[in-house]
Amino acid sequence: NADIFKKVYGQILIVPTFNIDMKKAMEKPYDASKIKKGSYTGMTLIQPFWVTYEMSGDGIMNPQMAGYYEPEYYVINGSTRIHKSWVIKVITGVCPDILKPVYYYGGIPLTQQIYERVFCAEKTANEAPKLALTKRLLIADGNIENMAANPTEAYETLKMVLQVRDNMGLMIKNPGDQVQQIDTSLADMDALIMTQFQLVAAIAEMPVTKLMKTQLKGLANSGDYEMKDYAQTLVEIQENVYNRILERHYQILSMSEYGKDLGLQIVWNPID
Numbered sequence: 237n238a239d240i241f242k243k244v245y246g247q248i249l250i251v252p253t254f255n256i257d258m259k260k261a262m263e264k265p266y267d268a269s270k271i272k273k274g275s276y277t278g279m280t281l282i283q284p285f286w287v288t289y290e291m292s293g294d295g296i297m298n299p300q301m302a303g304y305y306e307p308e309y310y311v312i313n314g315s316t317r318i319h320k321s322w323v324i325k326v327i328t329g330v331c332p333d334i335l336k337p338v339y340y341y342g343g344i345p346l347t348q349q350i351y352e353r354v355f356c357a358e359k360t361a362n363e364a365p366k367l368a369l370t371k372r373l374l375i376a377d378g379n380i381e382n383m384a385a386n387p388t389e390a391y392e393t394l395k396m397v398l399q400v401r402d403n404m405g406l407m408i409k410n411p412g413d414q415v416q417q418i419d420t421s422l423a424d425m426d427a428l429i430m431t432q433f434q435l436v437a438a439i440a441e442m443p444v445t446k447l448m449k450t451q452l453k454g455l456a457n458s459g460d461y462e463m464k465d466y467a468q469t470l471v472e473i474q475e476n477v478y479n480r481i482l483e484r485h486y487q488i489l490s491m492s493e494y495g496k497d498l499g500l501q502i503v504w505n506p507i508d
Contacts, residue, residue, distance in 0.1 A: 238281055238481065239473070242326045247342025249282040249310060250324040250481055252488050259316060263309070266321035268491050276492030279485060284340035286313050305333045307341055324484055326477050350439045357432035364425055371420040374401060377413045441469050467507040474504050 241248040254275045261270040289307035296305060303320075310318045329344030336342075374397075383390035400406060409415050430444070437444040443462035445452055452459050482502050490498040 238326055239477070241281060241283060242328050242343075242477075243346035245284050245342065246329055246331075246339050246345035246348075247284055247325055247327040249284070249287065250279050250326065251282055251312075251318060251322065252484070253277045253280050262316075262318045262322045265319055268487055268497060271488055271491040273495050274492060276488050279481070282310075282312055284342060287311065287340070288314065289341055290317075299333075305336055305341075324480055326481075346440070350436060353432070353436045353439055357429070357436050360432045361429050364422075364429060367420060367422060367425065371422060373418040373420070374407075374415070375418065376409065376415045442466060463508075470507050471504075478502075 238248050238250055254271075255277050256272055256275045258270070258275075261267070288311045290309035290311060291305075292308040294301045295303065295308055298304065306320065308320055310320065310323055312318065325342070327343030328346055329349055331339050331342075331344050335344075339345075397407065407415070430448075430450075433448055434444045437447045440447060443459065443466050444450070445459050445462065446466065479502050486500040486502075487497050490496065490500065
């Protein structure tokens with residue numbers, strides 16, 4: 237869920253929860269020794285619109301300071317004030333300092349990054365059935381001046397022609413009239429649709445074969461490179477996101493269950 241909401245909002249806050257009052261302890265920098273035995277109950281996700289932010293003096297005045305323009309305290313729902321060291325903030329799409337207040341001091345949501353490309357891909361896919369039904373253009377001789385002079389009659393005539401214009405219908409023409417039908421080729425339509433979804437997959441950092449549950453075309457491309465690149469992305473997420481969460485979780489859990497930090501290490505199964 238943390239990874240999902242991170243993509244939706246550009247950030248998610250992960251905060252430990254306890255069955256005792258820890259407000260005073262959590263207003264100060266993180267100290268594992270303050271965790272009482274049997275008090276830890278897990279972690280909760282805080283979505284950014286429930287949070288207001290407090291900045292320190294150096295945090296907004298000194299660009300050379302580590303963590304510049306980052307909140308010093310998070311105030312949850314106007315009541316609980318938590319020091320940043322107790323909070324694990326996971327972000328996506330890092331944004332510059334000047335935009336941080338716009339994005340709740342987090343990152344740029346994946347939903348915003350990908351919206352236009354998803355819209356274009358879906359629009360292109362929806363165009364395919366329309367093209368299949370309207371790809372035949374019928375051209376017939378006609379007197380443009382007469383049609384302009386009698387638009388109502390011309391419209392009714394064209395409407396009648398359109399009602400019988402399909403593969404099961406019959407069209408009648410005057411002797412000598414030229415009637416021809418032009419077909420729009422749909423040969424590359426599938427490639428065009430997949431190209432649009434490949435752009436979607438690129439922003440999502442996923443192979444299009446996994447995103448669309450389809451196989452790559454052509455004998456030359458097996459998809460091995462794409463899957464290896466995706467595996468590297470997953471390893472990066474494990475190391476930079478999940479490890480931070482699990483290390484803090486196991487440290488607090490050790491203090492709560494055993495009264496000391498057991499120094500547990502995170503070992504992941506191979507991605508492939």
